[in-house]
Amino acid sequence: MSSTNTDLDLESLFLPAWVQDKPAGNRYEKFTGNEGVKPERSFSGKPGERRAPRRDGPGGGGERRGGPPRSGSKFGDRQGGGFRGGDRRDDRREPVRRPEPAPLPEVTVTILPGEHGVESLARQIKMTGRAYPLFQIAQLVLDKPERYSVQLGVKKKADGTVAQPLFVCALDETPWLSEDEAIAHVLKTHFATFYQIDRIATEPPKGVYTFVAQCSISGVILGPPNHHDYQNQLRKLHSERFSRMPFDAYKAGVKIVRDEAVVKKWIEDQSFKTEYTVLNVPEPLKLPSLEEVEKHFRATHKETIIKSVETLVVSGVLSRNLRSRGLQQLVRQEWEQQRHFPLQLASTLSQQFAHHGLQFFKVNKTVTHVAVARPQFLDLDATPVSENIKRIVSFINEHPKCTRRKLIETLAPVAKPTILEVKPDAAPAPAAEATPEQTAIIADLHWLAHQGHIIEFADGKLETAKKPLPKPVKAEKKPAAEKVAAEKPAAEGEGEQHGDFESQRRAPEAGLRDGVVGGFLVRRQVEVACELRRNGGAMREHVRNLAPRQPAAQGDHEHQGDEENDGKSIGH
Numbered sequence: 173m174s175s176t177n178t179d180l181d182l183e184s185l186f187l188p189a190w191v192q193d194k195p196a197g198n199r200y201e202k203f204t205g206n207e208g209v210k211p212e213r214s215f216s217g218k219p220g221e222r223r224a225p226r227r228d229g230p231g232g233g234g235e236r237r238g239g240p241p242r243s244g245s246k247f248g249d250r251q252g253g254g255f256r257g258g259d260r261r262d263d264r265r266e267p268v269r270r271p272e273p274a275p276l277p278e279v280t281v282t283i284l285p286g287e288h289g290v291e292s293l294a295r296q297i298k299m300t301g302r303a304y305p306l307f308q309i310a311q312l313v314l315d316k317p318e319r320y321s322v323q324l325g326v327k328k329k330a331d332g333t334v335a336q337p338l339f340v341c342a343l344d345e346t347p348w349l350s351e352d353e354a355i356a357h358v359l360k361t362h363f364a365t366f367y368q369i370d371r372i373a374t375e376p377p378k379g380v381y382t383f384v385a386q387c388s389i390s391g392v393i394l395g396p397p398n399h400h401d402y403q404n405q406l407r408k409l410h411s412e413r414f415s416r417m418p419f420d421a422y423k424a425g426v427k428i429v430r431d432e433a434v435v436k437k438w439i440e441d442q443s444f445k446t447e448y449t450v451l452n453v454p455e456p457l458k459l460p461s462l463e464e465v466e467k468h469f470r471a472t473h474k475e476t477i478i479k480s481v482e483t484l485v486v487s488g489v490l491s492r493n494l495r496s497r498g499l500q501q502l503v504r505q506e507w508e509q510q511r512h513f514p515l516q517l518a519s520t521l522s523q524q525f526a527h528h529g530l531q532f533f534k535v536n537k538t539v540t541h542v543a544v545a546r547p548q549f550l551d552l553d554a555t556p557v558s559e560n561i562k563r564i565v566s567f568i569n570e571h572p573k574c575t576r577r578k579l580i581e582t583l584a585p586v587a588k589p590t591i592l593e594v595k596p597d598a599a600p601a602p603a604a605e606a607t608p609e610q611t612a613i614i615a616d617l618h619w620l621a622h623q624g625h626i627i628e629f630a631d632g633k634l635e636t637a638k639k640p641l642p643k644p645v646k647a648e649k650k651p652a653a654e655k656v657a658a659e660k661p662a663a664e665g666e667g668e669q670h671g672d673f674e675s676q677r678r679a680p681e682a683g684l685r686d687g688v689v690g691g692f693l694v695r696r697q698v699e700v701a702c703e704l705r706r707n708g709g710a711m712r713e714h715v716r717n718l719a720p721r722q723p724a725a726q727g728d729h730e731h732q733g734d735e736e737n738d739g740k741s742i743g744h
Contacts, residue, residue, distance in 0.1 A: 278335040280325040281506040294528035301621035303543035310514035317488030376443040545624035547637035584609035
C-alpha cells in the first residue's frame with residue numbers, strides 16, 4: 173500500500189482540477205481539424221469514366237435502373253408500398269423479457285475510513301486551522317480503495333437465527349456465502365498447499381480411434397463417443413463448469429473432431445493416470461480422483477481453514493476483487509450509494525474526528541464543516557484584545573471572503589524587490605523571509621482561527637464568526653396558585669342557594685363578559701346559571717306551599733271582604 177494513495181493532503185485535494193492534474197502532453201498535437209468530415213469522391217477525368225451523380229444536390233435521387241424515379245422522400249411513398257415487405261406494423265415482435273436479477277444476499281455492508289488516513293486528516297486540520305466540508309472529505313476517501321475498508325456483517329431474524337451465514341477463508345481472508353464456495357476456492361487457489369499431483373504411466377487405450385468429441389466452449393477433449401468413459405467425462409465437465417446450462421443444450425454443442433493431432437493428444441492423456449498425494453501428514457496417502465481429494469479436505473482441513481463469522485473487515489482493494497459474485501454486487505451497490513450521498517461514511521468520520529478533539533458546525537444551516545473550534549463571536553467593545561487583532565477582525569468584516577494573502581499584504585505590506593538580471597549559471601535566489609509585522613499578523617490569525625473567532629475555509633476565504641441572534645422570549649404560563657384562586661370564587665357562588673334570583677341569573681353573564689378565568693371556569697358558571705334558571709321557579713313554589721298560613725292583616729281583611737261582596741253580587 174503506497175503512501176501516496178493512503179495519505180490525504182487537504183491542501184492539494186481542495187484545489188481546482190486544473191491545478192491538481194499535471195498535463196501529460198499536448199492532447200491536440202495531431203489534430204488537423206478535418207476529423208469526422210467525409211472525403212469527397214475523386215474523379216480522374218479519364219475517357220469513358222462516368223462521374224456518379226451527387227445525392228445531396230438538387231434532384232440527387234436521379235433515375236433508378238429498371239424502375240420509377242425516386243420521390244422526394246428518403247423512404248419512398250408509403251402509400252404505394254415504399255417499404256419492402258409491405259406494412260411492417262404486422263411484423264411486430266414481442267419484447268424480449270430479461271430474467272430478473274437474483275436477490276442480493278442479506279448481509280450488512282459498512283464502509284469505514286482508514287485509521288491512518290483519519291489521523292493524518294485530523295493532524296492537518298489542527299495545524300492549518302481551516303474548516304473543511306465533511307461530505308467532501310468523505311468523497312475524497314471513496315476515491316481510492318486504499319483509503320477505506322469494508323465491514324461485512326450477518327443479519328438476524330426475529331427469532332435470532334442468521335438470515336445469511338458468512339464464511340471466511342483463513343488463508344487469504346476472503347469472505348464467502350457458503351462452505352461449498354469457500355472449499356472450491358481453496359482447492360482451486362491453494363491446492364499445492366495441501367496436495368501434490370503425480371502422473372503415472374499406464375497402458376494406452378486399445379483400439380483404433382479416428383475421431384474424438386470435443387467441447388465447443390472450453391476446448392476440452394472428451395474422447396470418442398463410443399468410449400466407456402465418455403458419458404462420465406461429459407457429465408463431469410458439465411457439472412463442474414457449465415451447471416447453469418441445461419444438459420441437453422450443452423450436449424448439443426459438443427462437436428466431433430477428426431484431426432489426427434487432437435486424437436493423438438487424447439491418446440497420450442489416457443496413457444497416464446493422475447494421483448494426488450496428501451501433504452503435511454505423518455503417513456503418506458494417495459487419492460485417485462478430485463472427488464476423493466474434496467472428501468479428504470472436508471474431513472481434515474475444513475474446520476481449521478473455513479470458519480463461520482458474524483462480522484468481517486476486508487480492505488478496500490480486496491473488496492473491489494471479491495470472488496463471491498453476490499458479495500461483489502452488494503459491495504458495489506453500497507459504494508455507489510455512498511458515492512452519491514455519503515451519509516453513513518460522513519457519520520463515521522464525524523465520530524472519529526470527534527475522538528481527535530475536532531469540532532463541527534454548519535455554514536448557513538446547510539453544509540457541515542469540521543474545524544479545530546466552533547465559531548465564537550468576538551465582541552471587540554467588550555473584550556480586551558490587541559490592536560493587531562482588532563485590525564484583522566475589522567479588515568475581514570470590511571472585506572468579506574478575502575484571503576490570507578490579501579490580508580497580510582494589506583496589513584503588513586513589504587516594499588517591492590528590485591528586479592535583478594538572472595544569469596543562467598547562477599543559483600536560484602532564496603525565498604524572501606517574513607517580516608516581524610507579517611509574523612505577528614500570522615500568529616494572531618492562527619490564534620483567532622483556533623479560538624473560533626474567524627473561519628478560514630478550504631478555499632482560503634476568511635470570515636468572522638457572526639453575532640448570535642437573541643432568543644425569542646416565551647410567554648410565561650399562569651402559576652397554579654392563581655388558577656386555584658380564580659376557581660375559588662366560582663365554587664363559593666355555587667354554594668349560595670338563597671338570595672335574589674335575578675342576581676344569581678346575571679352573575680354567570682358577568683363572568684362571561686369579564687373573561688378573567690379560563691374556558692373551563694366559564695363553562696362551569698354557565699352550567700350553574702342554567703341549573704338555577706330551571707329549578708328556581710319550582711323551588712319558590714314548593715317553599716310557598718310548605719309555609720304556615722298567617723292571620724291576615726287589616727289590609728288583607730279588607731281585600732277579602734271586597735272579594736266576598738263581589739261573590740255575593742255575582743250570585744245575586
